[in-house]
Amino acid sequence: MAEVAPKRRYVVIMAGGVGTRFWPWSRQERPKQLLKLCGDTTMLADTVARVSRLVPTENILIVTGTALRKGVLEAVPELPAANVYCEPLGRNTAACVGWAAMEVAHRDPTGVMVVLPADHVVDGRSSFESDVRKALRLAEAPGVLVTFGIKPDSPSTGYGYIRAGAEWKEGRGARKVLSFHEKPSLSRAKSFIRRGNFYWNSGMFVWRADSILAELRSHLPRLAAGLEAMEAKRRRGRVPRAAIDSVYPRLQSISIDHGVMEKAKRVAVVPASFGWSDIGTWDAVGEVWPKDRTGNASHGVVISVDSSGNLAATEGKPVAFVGVEGLAVVDSGDALLVCSRERSQDVREVVEELKKRGLTGLL
């Protein structure tokens, strides 16, 4: 099967997340995808850069929230402003993917779209490009949905799993997806690992615009009808803002995994040859950041007295640890977090408490 021509490829970046687990760095108008969590650029800019050799810039679409529009445009100034689509409020990934598919289809009904979250870390850009090219080839066939599977290195209960079957015809290593499994219990995750043919669901997808729209009509007909109502209002290339604002908030809120992938028949998985992390917590950041010889992760000066396994994320401020282990210490200038790394998930409880106390300046 021939490779899809670059001008017929699209990348859709889902950048609507309002993650609270990176407080105090993350705030309502500066969520995870707009943070420089891994290096000198935002995670969104990293994601755009990662696909820059695969598609022309004008074919990169970003779906985000209205409140994030300014931050997104600042993070990726090279992108045409018209390519930033703003949801009046988040309606989960099925609505986001559906709207983006409609926009791609408007430009090229059989265009192939790569769907990527804006806040994942990928290690190995060439491997990533090669895997995406492979997926693009598979997805060129009508009705085929392609996902990327990550080989698990632990029985994580934080990811959904993909059960893979026989090799995909002409797949060059891709396999047929037998089933999707939501975040499992630890014992179930362990049995997945033992059985061997399970992958983590990375939440990255490739398909033709007409393929995914057909699946949406089939499995989420009300949502598809809503999108078509918006489409019916299209004038001079754009769906009018008023149509989006009236229809979008009433779309069904469901994930693309649950709403479509679990039900679709022709799904392939490309086992990822690149390194991947969705770095969902400060603990995961500590795994990715460089460690000094004392075993503390930081991008700045760390003084360690009998301390190891800590993360210091302090925007350049020197940190001294004395007799402590397994902590994440995060300074945002106006607030400070000191968290047991194994409790990183519970940082969202801090945000809940700030809301309760009306400390809106810190949200």
Place this chain on the structure above:
Amino acid sequence: MAEVAPKRRYVVIMAGGVGTRFWPWSRQERPKQLLKLCGDTTMLADTVARVSRLVPTENILIVTGTALRKGVLEAVPELPAANVYCEPLGRNTAACVGWAAMEVAHRDPTGVMVVLPADHVVDGRSSFESDVRKALRLAEAPGVLVTFGIKPDSPSTGYGYIRAGAEWKEGRGARKVLSFHEKPSLSRAKSFIRRGNFYWNSGMFVWRADSILAELRSHLPRLAAGLEAMEAKRRRGRVPRAAIDSVYPRLQSISIDHGVMEKAKRVAVVPASFGWSDIGTWDAVGEVWPKDRTGNASHGVVISVDSSGNLAATEGKPVAFVGVEGLAVVDSGDALLVCSRERSQDVREVVEELKKRGLTGLL
């Protein structure tokens, strides 16, 4: 025995300390006594305020280091600048006390001086005043040295101990000191507590200037000779700076406890009726600061998720704790300390490491 008239009383505040255990708040030019560790004023200003109803301001003398002169004058602007005596370098407490006694004796040879460290916390000002008045009466007699004993509430190995004997004649609760004991082992400290007649040595003293000068001549003759060589140069009320700078650095470096108190014959102890702490570490600060209902000590906003027993000293910056216990978290704006409270003593190792690495801006 009649009470000493206020104009014949002096207070000598020893403010030369270069403590490193309060890093990152404490720095070379801003040691513990110049920090606002307990409230809105510096510990030195607290100490001056504590004696303001006992002696006229012009009778309060401060001995400090040359590098701290500016900070001291800023902390206690009400004090005559001539009352601030600057050691060219620290030579421990015997030299400091001796120099101050010489200065008091120059004003009034039989004047009575109260010697106080600049960096202790006292709870109960009226009780403190009443105990000091009691000591002043005892010290009015020539040759009598008076100290204050703190009733131990635990077998601390961080303090020296005083063994008390029979009641002092006319002492109204004061007792004769039988012996001084340096910081003991834990088992020895426990036996002190069991025996009951032991007090912590608070390092606060009261005596006549001529009494302590006589003791210095008797027990530390070389140090006394040095001070007399300085005194011989006195002109127009002041010992010339050149005489101080040439003599002082060569004075014997020894504590007043070890050099004099342990050897003196006529020593009384006034059991303190006031609350006292030398707050020697961040851990001790955590004991003194107010705790919220989650058991975390702070003067600012603390969000606690399953965390207790922590200290947040962050100069007003809100702190969130998630799943952590027994930590001292200290922010100085330009540096951050995260320390196990039980390892607070080892903060000085951080300062050593900063020196080794040449990070002089943080010293």
